[in-house]
Amino acid sequence: MRRKLLRFAVFLLALTCFSTFPFAPAAAQRPPAEGETFPELQLPLPQKVEEREYLKIESGPFRLSQIKTDIVIVEVFSMYCPHCQREAPNVNALFKALSNRKELKNRVTLIGIGAGNTPYEVNAFRNLYKIQYPLFPDGDLGLHKKLGEVNTPYFFVVWNKPNAGRRVVYSKVGSIGDPNAFIQMISSKTGVGGRK
Amino acid sequence: MKSLLAILSVVLLAAVPAASSLAASAQFQGKIYQPGNLKPIDSKSELKAGDRAPDFTLPSLGGHPVSLRDYLGKKNVVISFVPAAWTPVCSDQWPGYNIVRPLFEENDAVLLGITVDNLPTLFAWTNEMGGLWFPVLSDFWPHGRVAQEYGVLRTDGTSERALFVIDKTGVIRYMDVHDINDRPKLEALMAELQKLRQ
Numbered sequence: 138m139r140r141k142l143l144r145f146a147v148f149l150l151a152l153t154c155f156s157t158f159p160f161a162p163a164a165a166q167r168p169p170a171e172g173e174t175f176p177e178l179q180l181p182l183p184q185k186v187e188e189r190e191y192l193k194i195e196s197g198p199f200r201l202s203q204i205k206t207d208i209v210i211v212e213v214f215s216m217y218c219p220h221c222q223r224e225a226p227n228v229n230a231l232f233k234a235l236s237n238r239k240e241l242k243n244r245v246t247l248i249g250i251g252a253g254n255t256p257y258e259v260n261a262f263r264n265l266y267k268i269q270y271p272l273f274p275d276g277d278l279g280l281h282k283k284l285g286e287v288n289t290p291y292f293f294v295v296w297n298k299p300n301a302g303r304r305v306v307y308s309k310v311g312s313i314g315d316p317n318a319f320i321q322m323i324s325s326k327t328g329v330g331g332r333k
Numbered sequence: 334m335k336s337l338l339a340i341l342s343v344v345l346l347a348a349v350p351a352a353s354s355l356a357a358s359a360q361f362q363g364k365i366y367q368p369g370n371l372k373p374i375d376s377k378s379e380l381k382a383g384d385r386a387p388d389f390t391l392p393s394l395g396g397h398p399v400s401l402r403d404y405l406g407k408k409n410v411v412i413s414f415v416p417a418a419w420t421p422v423c424s425d426q427w428p429g430y431n432i433v434r435p436l437f438e439e440n441d442a443v444l445l446g447i448t449v450d451n452l453p454t455l456f457a458w459t460n461e462m463g464g465l466w467f468p469v470l471s472d473f474w475p476h477g478r479v480a481q482e483y484g485v486l487r488t489d490g491t492s493e494r495a496l497f498v499i500d501k502t503g504v505i506r507y508m509d510v511h512d513i514n515d516r517p518k519l520e521a522l523m524a525e526l527q528k529l530r531q
Contacts, residue, residue, distance in 0.1 A: 217429035217516070219463050258429070258519035265432050 156241055166309055168285030175295040175303040176283050180273050188271040207329045208245040211282060213251050213291040216262035221290045225266040228330050231316035232270045241330040252281040252289055296327045363427035366419050373512040376493055382506055384501045391470035392431040394455055397467050399457045409442040409473025409529050410499040414480060416491040418450045418458035422516050446471055449477045449492055485510055498525050
């Protein structure tokens with residue numbers, strides 16, 4: 138009996154070490170906070186030419202770190218989330234404001250990640266709200282897990298600080314509020330597009 | 334030895350990835366009851382594609398009763414049963430449908446949402462969503478009778494997460510009694526609706 142138990146224990150240990158861990162998704166316990174390093178994400182190549190040009194990415198899948206602007210704003214949303222639906226026009230206004238300011242246009246990138254959304258569902262959201270910045274599906278929630286399984290909408294501002302990696306300077310759930318005030322907040326924290 | 338076995342079992346269970354979970358909307362933060370992972374399907378429907386859909390009349394949030402026969406010869410009907418108000422998945426499934434009304438309309442379809450909750454509960458819950466364009470029907474009393482007739486009443490008195498596509502002649506063309514813990518993909522439903530146009 139003792140020997141059987143021992144064998145079973147060894148079997149469990151082997152299963153744990155050699156099977157489960159390597160294939161378990163890398164999940165963060167909580168979202169990366171301000172001052173911490175933003176995790177590397179692998180993203181699919183956007184279908185739309187305009188989005189590829191905006192990101193300056195030609196092939197995929199690609200890594201978030203391949204986006205070379207000083208700032209990357211990452212929105213985590215879901216087409217099924219009423220708050221995200223209400224926030225969509227506001228995020229569009231943010232994108233427009235970023236695009237219209239020549240001091241920010243090539244220094245800040247905005248992307249969205251559709252947590253639990255298939256490409257079809259992301260497309261439905263994009264078409265309804267006429268969203269022009271790149272949106273990425275995350276049907277299996279792999280990216281969502283890496284970002285600490287946040288509620289939606291959630292916004293990260295990532296600063297590609299020289300010699301310091303991808304540093305999070307904003308990490309919050311809920312609306313970004315006034316887009317211009319949001320941009321000002323980014324400028325004041327990083328000096329990008331204004332004075333620190 | 335038994336202690337070692339117990340420890341190893343705990344380690345193994347902790348290492349197994351959690352069952353599928355969906356991103357929660359901040360909209361409902363703190364208001365959603367978390368029932369945990371449930372038995373995926375807890376009923377057995379006798380219905381199948383090709384059967385005539387059982388007719389019903391239920392009270393609606395709009396204040397007037399809604400019957401399936403109201404749509405005979407006029408519209409395709411999608412019935413979306415969701416298990417219960419103020420629970421995960423259900424609380425975002427209908428808001429998703431809420432923004433794709435044109436996709437239903439271009440397939441000449443109406444959507445009817447049904448739960449076993451009473452009207453006051455449905456009123457509060459759907460208001461939290463910001464209101465819905467489609468009729469929301471209460472199958473509260475006699476409790477779950479319509480869910481029972483469609484074979485989707487679970488043993489705990491909630492309904493399955495189930496979709497029925499019924500054509501204009503009243504025949505079921507598609508049914509998806511879905512894993513209660515997961516949300517049906519929108520494209521699967523829309524593909525079935527598009528088939529009705531052929």
